[in-house]
Amino acid sequence: MKKTTTRIMTALMAMGFLGPLQAADLSQEWPTNGHDQGDMRYSPLTQITPATVGQLQQAWVFHMRPAYLDNPAANRAPAGRGGRGGRGPVAPGERGYYLSSEMTPIVAHGLMFLATPYRRVTAVDATTGQQVWAYDTPNNEGVAGRGVEYWPGGTASGKGDRVIVATTSGKLIELDAATGEPVKSFGVAGILETKTSDVMNGLPNSAYGYSSPPLVVNNVIVTGSRVQELPQLGAAGDIRGWDVRSGKLLWTFHSVPRPGETGHETWGGDSWKQRSGVNVWTILTADPKRDIVYAPFGAPSFDRWGGDRPGDNLFSDAIVAIKASTGKYLWHFQATHHDIWDVDMPVATLVDVKKDGKSIPGIAVMSKTTILFLLDRVTGKPIFDVREVPVPTATDIPDEKPSPTQPMSVTPPLAKLDWDPSDVASVTPEHRAYCEKFIADNKGVASKPFTPLRLDSAPVSFPGSLGGADWGGGSFDPKNGIFVINTNNLAHFSQQEKKPDGSYGMLHSYQYFWNPQTRMPCQNPPWGQLTGVDVNTGQIKWQVPLGISDNLPAGQQNTGRVNLGNPMLTAGGLVFIGATDDRRFRAFDTKTGKELWTQEIPGTASTGPVSYRGRDGRQYVAVVATGGNNAGAPILSDQVIAYALPKK
Helix, strand or coil: CHHHHHHHHHHHHHCCCCCCCCCCCHHHCECCCCCCCCCCCEECCCCCCCCCHHHCEEEEEEECCCHHHHCCCCECCCCCECCCCCCCECCHHHCCCCCCCCCCCEEECCEEEEEECCCEEEEEECCCCCEEEEEECHHHCCECCCCCEEECCCCCCCCCCEEEEEECCCEEEEEECCCCCECCCCCECCEEECCCCCCCCCCCCCCEECCCCCEEECCEEEECCEECCCCCECCCCCEEEEECCCCCEEEEECCCCCCCCCCHHHCCCCCCCCECECCCCCCCEEEHHHCEEEEECCCECCCCCCCCCCCCCCCCCEEEEEECCCCCEEEEEECCCCCCCCCCCCEEEEEEEEECCEEEEEEEEECCCCCEEEEECCCCCECCCEEEEECCCCCCCCCCCCCCEEEEECCCCCCCCCECHHHECCCCHHHHHHHHHHHHHCCEECECCCCCCCCCCEECECCCCCCCCCCCCEEEECCCCEEEEEEECCCEECCEEECCCCCEEECCCCEECEECCCCEECECCCCEEEEEEECCCCEEEEEEECCCCCCCCCCCCCCCCCECCCCEEECCCEEEECCECCCEEEEEECCCCCEEEEEECCCECCCCCEEEECCCCCEEEEEEECECCCCCCCCCCCEEEEEECCCC
């Protein structure tokens, strides 16, 4: 294997595909999921501007799907650099299919690292798109679908750099960034089992793994997790810190506070014991200079009924500041008390706010409701007023005790929060008729924000579990003080019923408030939006529909579309975003929200684009395109696509 990969790399260098790893300004590449550890998703590059973006051309395409999947007789070689995983013959179900991806690529020292959906991590030359190495995980380990993490190793040359891979079954793997070989000094031969007895809560068969990459903060690998939503008891959603060199566990922060810890009193009785959920399944954020990691926690299990967990249930739906070196609790802010709507907290981005003549280090946080909270990231105090506002509490579910108030910011919400029958979609007579019947058949009723669920009817709850805002989060332009985020206006029905064990759960399978064949929501547009917020005032600077409905008549298509992913900003004054299910990749003017460039792509880009400087000096913009379209078409793409201005 070593000889084979060495020959490949030597040949690539000879052809000019791969230059030697040299000292680089990593800020001009994309070395972590959000570009920087504050998850600002902002590139300092300025070559592509509003005046030149229309000249962008496709520079290269890389197909992630391994060729061996098309050969039913192929036996895969041992896992490792350039290997094929040691999994035996290809299963028939793997042939002829593409898998979707939510991955944001990372780029460091000229290499782009990809967490592909084919149980493979691949490095390609970021200037040419040529594969340099590939690592197939052993034992069918799925790779966390939103990407990998990079550690610079403490040298300017790139020697000793590592790629850190989290798997869906709870392992961390460290690879040499230059070669793809496992780092033998980490864990056991490069692989660390993180399903410890403590985090498994005494329930060793519970679900535990990773859907998002870890974050390295000052040589500490910080991990969130993906755990179950049902049943209520299972693995803990704790945040943990690991030594980046050895994999040694350094600290654990309990997401459900134990006796004597801050917040324990918010769990009535023994409801904290073996409780699952309250996990960071999205992207962690950090301020490494202050040695702080910010953990945006999700809802408790079960996330639609809280009768067995009275109280506010910290640290669910909260942003918690933790000392990255020790795991010490610093402060928290809870956006939703006693969550029974699955609104989580998927958004956390560092920002800087200029207010009252002062510059305030801030953090923008948001649940799926898109109520935006701007907080001082040192103290946790709101920069703009937050008030506890009375909300509906009436429910016919016994023992459910909804919180009588919820936090509301004086800054405006960025998406729809309520619904009444006058808002039935009227884009076409056929769609209106479908929606009216759909609402009647499902006992849909009007709702205000935080309306509790019921047994006798189904509140049309905005947002649905897709958000509002979701895991993609937002981006921040520090030069202009603009926070940009994409949102959905998509509700769901959720009527409850009593289960045989005495708990309560959903009567039917989860139903979005739309026609699933056309993917058109049942309220009037816009259905998807892109918003720019001036963080210095907290007010919306601009808001535009994001995406078009190709299946509507001309003149009615500018509806906005259901979207999942995130924007990326550049110092050149541009917002790049895929996300929409109309299979487009777009660029907008950061200051005005004007759409400047649109490119049809072969699959929905349910991910985040990146921008970096290539070895040829050009600024590249790359995006992963794998999803179907707004008519529910199957996945037909496995591509990473890079764009650049024409060579001079």
